Every structure is written in structure tokens, then in C-alpha cells.
Amino acid sequence: MSLPAASLPETFSAAAVLPPSREAVETVTRALAARFGNRLVTSLAVRQQHGHTLTWIPNQAPDAVVFPQSTEEVSEIVRLCAAHGVPVIAFGTGTSLEGHVNAPFGGVCIDMSQMKRIVAVHAEDLDVVVEAGVTRKELNEHLRDQGLMFPIDPGADASIGGMAATRASGTNAVRYGTMKDNVLALKAVMADGSIVQSSTRARKTSAGYDLTRLLVGSEGTLGIITEVTLKLHGIPEAIAAGVCPFPSVKAACDATILTIQTGLPVARIELLDDVMIRGVNLHAKLGLPETTMLFVEFHGTEAGVAEQSERFGEIAAEYGGGPFEWATKAEDRSKLWQARHDAYWAAKALRPGFDSVATDVCVPISRLAECVEETKRDIEESGLIAPIAGHVGDGNFHTQPLVDLNDKAEVERVQAFIDRLVKRALAMGGTCTGEHGVGQKKIKYLEQEHGPEAVAVMRTIKRALDPQNILNPGKIVVL
């Protein structure tokens, strides 16, 4: 299952991070055990469970896992770790894909799963304050009775803290934005243990540096997010969703591009290629035609949704798409979107027993058709099985090669494919990751994307805010 430890990202510099001494780790662990009792766990199983998530990086277990129940407790833990130079890794649900929560230098994993309070729902202001451990589904469950929803939906039922830390998005981003657009404020514990409230509940502010947006997407390397204030949205009066087959990836992308360009306020527009549809059919026992499909959804008033659906139908027909199949019943819609959200697992159904390497890029939408088509050709030419699914309204798509991690040549072929995918996206004015984040696996692309000057600025910020490099070391930037 695991790559040998020798394949640690080559970008790690031994000099940059000092792994803590055995004594430091033991001192910290003893002190945490005394303070937190059975909320401090050092069993191998639990440590490994926290050190190997949905990534092909080898298991890198922390030395201990602690389960705080308040921001103040997180602060205590960080202070203790800071005093002894021991790394601290925040952990939500462990569903990140690029090695975000692995502990390459050991240290203390802070599992936020016992911080699940919904602190306050301000229905009249359309916002909510939650602790970091609340998951998106738990939050929506809580909100439903009040006619409210939180739309950001990565495939997994991730924690809100983790979603903020990785700048997550999902199928609704084309309409509702990403975490960067939906986090109003954060509470975070900084590297010295100080507790920072990044902003207020005001919808707009120009009161100083945007600490909220600096922390969103910082992957636990600048501060540990303990509480999040989120924008909410009313559950739409009317929802229309459906699936539409297309003769080719290009036709589906072109229909998407026109939809966005004409300003049709589509809430979701998801592409699944023929390979992914085959996986979805296998996994979710659906009988979809095995061709490129768009899954779409419209939110609005009854009249608005009808108007939007009709317009989209015309656009699809222009590119040879159709017939459109509408899921009018709520449970049919749920089944459809559950199938989409389970794409990660559906993909694995295509090559049972193998591992998968999920990755994503995002390009300006005018280049989307070209980028997806070239990528499909590349997959074929590389002899890989790699379904494609994408939040194509944003120009963002995923691919997920299924790989035998024990086959070194295949692993190399996958890595070379991802390198080419990123290079292709960057050449088209895109980014090396639209929503998965950097973690460990995409560090090496940051300079290609941003240039050395911008990465130097990131490094300066990291050094200034975490001079000891104890917050999730070895992720995003290498010191």
C-alpha cells in the first residue's frame, strides 16, 4: 500500500526543519497525558490512522493524537509544543488528498472531532458560528429546519475547519463561491498559542489586513483554525436538477463555457467523462449512458428555475447534447448528487483493490475543452485508467489514476502524467490545484506557478508567523 519512506518529497531540506528530539516529544506527550487523560492517545493504530489519509504518500504518523474540546485547550497544547519545538498538525476528518495531515516530522496531531459546537446561528444575518470539528453535513442537518443551507460541498463530509484550512470548494462553487468567499471570520490559535479573531460578522470590512483570507487555505501552517463564522444562504424556493449526455468531452465543455459566458446563474454544472460514468454506474448502481455527461442544477424561484432550465436545454442542444433527464423528486436529486459526491469511490470501482491518486487543476474556462481533451489523450497514451470529473463551471477538473503502488514503473508513469497535467494547466494560465490544496505533493509546482518571488513572499510570511516551523511543517512552503 505504501511507498517506501525514501520517496519523501525531494523538496524537503534537512536543514529547514529540525525534527524534535525524543526527549522533547516525550516531555510533551507526558504533559499532555497528565492534562488530557484519555483524550491523549499514543496507540499505533490511532497514530497511523492520523498519519495516512487519502493520498499515496507513505504513512507518516504523529507521535501522539490529542482531542481538545475548546479553543483554549488548543492554545494550551500549542503553547506546550512551542515551548519544546514539537510540531503540531491540525486534523479534521482526514479527507484531504495531497498529504496535508501526514506528520513527516512526527509531533502532536490535534484532532478537532470533539469540537462540534454550533456556537450561534444568526438566521436574520444569514451567518453561523461553528467550532472547527463540525462537518458540512452536520451543519446542514442543523440548519435545515430554519430554511438555511451552507452550500460548500467537497466530495467528503469534511469538517468546516478543514474546509477552511484547505480553501475547499465543490459542486456549488460556480454559484456560491469557495470557502474564501463564504468564511466571514475565523478564530485561530497562532504558533505562539495566542488566540486571534480574524474579523467580525459584518458582511464587508476594510479594517486592516485580511487575516481571514490569509488563514483560509493555509493548511494549518500559519495557525490552527478552531472556530469559523460562515455565510449562509436560504434554501432555494425551487430547485431543478438533471443529467444531460453529450457526444464528446469537447461538446460538454463547450456547452459549459457558453452557459457561463451568457451569465446563466447555474448552481452546479459537473462534467463526468465516460470512464467516470462507468465507475458511477458500478458503484451507485445507476444505469446512465456511458458517455460524457453534465449534471446540472438550478436554484431560484419556480419561474426563474424554469427559465434557466429552458435556456440551458437550448445551449446543450446547440452542441448536440441531450436528451435532458430531469430529476424532479428531491430523493432522485439526492441520489444523483450522492453519486457525484461518491465519484472518488466510484473511480476505485473501475480497478478494484488498487489505490487511486486524486489530483486537480483549474484553467480559465476558455481553455477548458482543450485542457480536458488533451488530458484524456494523455491518459490513453500513458496506458492509465483515470476517470475525469470536474466542477467545469469554474474550469476546475479532477482526474484520478488508479495505480498499483507496488509497481514502481506505474507509479512513475502516474507521477509523470501529473507533472504534464500541471504543466498543461499552467501553460493555459491556470493553477496546479483548484481546490485540493498543496499539502506535500504539490509543493514542487508552486514556483512553476507563482514564480520564485511570490513563493519567497509566502516563505517570509510563514517564517514570520511561525518562526520555529512547528505548525504542520513540510506543507505548502519548505523553509
Next chain:
Amino acid sequence: MSLPAASLPETFSAAAVLPPSREAVETVTRALAARFGNRLVTSLAVRQQHGHTLTWIPNQAPDAVVFPQSTEEVSEIVRLCAAHGVPVIAFGTGTSLEGHVNAPFGGVCIDMSQMKRIVAVHAEDLDVVVEAGVTRKELNEHLRDQGLMFPIDPGADASIGGMAATRASGTNAVRYGTMKDNVLALKAVMADGSIVQSSTRARKTSAGYDLTRLLVGSEGTLGIITEVTLKLHGIPEAIAAGVCPFPSVKAACDATILTIQTGLPVARIELLDDVMIRGVNLHAKLGLPETTMLFVEFHGTEAGVAEQSERFGEIAAEYGGGPFEWATKAEDRSKLWQARHDAYWAAKALRPGFDSVATDVCVPISRLAECVEETKRDIEESGLIAPIAGHVGDGNFHTQPLVDLNDKAEVERVQAFIDRLVKRALAMGGTCTGEHGVGQKKIKYLEQEHGPEAVAVMRTIKRALDPQNILNPGKIVVL
């Protein structure tokens, strides 16, 4: 016109910033003159014009003003200033309101007005790349033929660079967001002269720290923005706009709150109180009833706009508002919004010959009615003339006391009023500035709003990215 120099904000610490020596300034000025010829200006008139903008802070002129024509030239200037420890202040159109561009420690003002290239319009991606000196009206003029628009509209015809630097917004923010939501990427010159491209044209990214959002709103203190990539929007197929009188501020606020809470996608919803309407009538020669008014606008399809207008009419009637007067012709709409945008000047018509002190706060919308009402009462009790106008869909409103700056007691009364206004907004979970920024005048409120820990983080970032404190020193954070 000017306050005595002795009234410099008390928060300035003499030790924090070393004003450059005379020699340093002269060396830099000579070198710039040699390099830039008549694009380096040292005449008193021009320096003063750049050192005193729409604020009641005394004129604080830079030592020289230089007019670069490219990012590389800005980099050259910053490198030179950095080598000699001379402050650099970026200048757009000089329409900021809190002393953002004054030069309390002298130095070199970089006037961006010769950087007006529209680098690339990507109509198919709905984005545009512009140099920092392009103003919002110039941009929209350029875009109109292509059916595109850039909706962010502070009152002034500000430069895009300045709007990004101050996280500006305006009347359309309730629908289209602020600069933070509409800047995709920036090019900026950092304190060491290095040129950073903060991101790509991709709609979404999770590739590292959000340098874009860190620079947006940093008011030239972390880097000098030279180029901006902006999201664009299609000019709506249909626009409906109109004005609606209300019996009280509370009624108008309550109608606004319900509009937002029901998810009506209003594009603009602006409150002008009776005092401001009197000013608008005087300034724009309109004959509006002198009571609280809402100016609203809807964007969408013909059918969508009709539906939204009808719903809004119902909401307004619920609070005793009406009759609604629709401006169906484009020129009537333009006149209406020009009158709104000219509110700053309209306010001054209420007390001709006096100065005005524009300030803003923003609160969660559930507290808006209460905050505006209390503020109106406070204005009356303070014996001030201070009209109120607001982007109330965001909970953001402005007031603009008209003041005799030679009357020390009145100045103190205004300052005490603003202190109370900010305290009131903060107590309601709001911010000390929704869109005007910090500049010099709001530095003292930042700790009240964010707490000392968050301000310490801002200071750490500033120190790390500008260790010499040469970028717009004395703004946002005091070192």
C-alpha cells in the same frame, strides 16, 4: 482648511519609523530626476496636491512625485528608495478618505496615472488585466461595446489599483461583492523591489497562501499594486431601477433587511436619509421628497427583473414605503445613480464652504435599523449636520459631518461622535470601516475591533514584508 500639525494621530510612535535624512531624500530625488526627467516633479503645488486628499488630516506632502509607466519602473523606484530608507507612497486618484496617501514622513509619491494600459480583455473568460492607473469609468467605457462591465463603484472614479489597495466596494457590492471578491490576481512590487504575480487567471485556486487577498486592502503598506486581473460580468439583459420613499429610517432599514433575508438578488439597495436627500436635491437639482429613500436596482432577464421588482414593492409596502417611482429610461437611471455617487459633494451643499468628514461603519444587517437610528439621534444630540447614506444591503452606511475645521470645539465634537459611532458598530458585532479603509484615521480603532493579538499578527506581517517600513509608513499598523 487644515488642522495644525500638532494633531497628528497620537498613535504614531516616534521610534517606530525613522524619517529619512535630508541627504537620503536628496540623493533619491536627484537619481530619480536623472532617470525620469520631467516625470519626477518636486514643485510644492504638485507635492501638496498629492499630500492632502479628501480627509481632515493636515496636508502631509511627499518630497517628490514620480510618474512611472511600467511595473519595471516602479520596481526601479522602490529599489532606489529601499537602498536609502526613503518612504514610498503609491497614489491612484487621491480619493481615499482616511488619510491613506498623505506622506507623514515625506518620501516619494508614486503617482500611477501614467499606467493606464488595458493589458488584455478576455471576454470569453469574463476577466480583464489592467494597469493600476486605469479608473473604473475608463474601464467600463472600454468594456461597454463587448457587453461587459466591472461593477465595483466607489463614489469617486477611483483607479483600479487604488480600489484594490483599499478593498473598495460601492453600491453594487450587495450583488457583486467587493474588490476582495473581484480581483483574481495582482502584480505588485514588494518592499525590496521584487515583482510578484499573486495568482493566475483561474477562477479558483488553492495553491498556497492567498497573496491576492493579503495585498487587497493593504493600502500600499505591503506592496505597490501595478497590475490587476479583475473578474467581469455581462451587462445585464434587463435593468430596473427606482426610488421609494419611507416614513422613517427604521422602516427603510427593515424593508432592506427583509429583502436580503428573503434572498431577493437585489443589485443595489441604497439608503439616503432625509438630510442627504436635501443635499442631493440641492446638488443635483432633483425634486425628491425630503424623507428617507431607498434607491434600488435589479439585474437579470426581463422576466426575472419584473418578478424581483414586484416582490420588492410588496416588501416596501409592508413597511409603509412607497409609492415606488421607476426610472425606466437608461438616462433617468444614470441621473439617479450619478446623484447617489455624488452624495459626497451633495452633502457639502448642505453647509457650503465647510469641510466634510466622511466616515463609514458596517454592522450585521439585523442590527442595521438600530445602528442607523441611534446614529441619527446621536447626530441630533451632538448638534451636527451629518447626512447619512448607505449600502444598506450589506449593513454598511456612511455619515459625513460638515465641520468648521477652524473651530476646535466642533472638531472635537465630530471626533467624539465618530468614536461613539465606531464603538456602537463594534458593540453590534460590526467593523470600524466597511469600505473606506484604515489609513491614518482609523488606526486607533483596530485593536478595539480585532483585539491586540490580531493586530500583533498584522504588525508581524508588515515587519516581515517591509522590514524597513518604507511602504506607506504610518498607515494601518504602527511599528
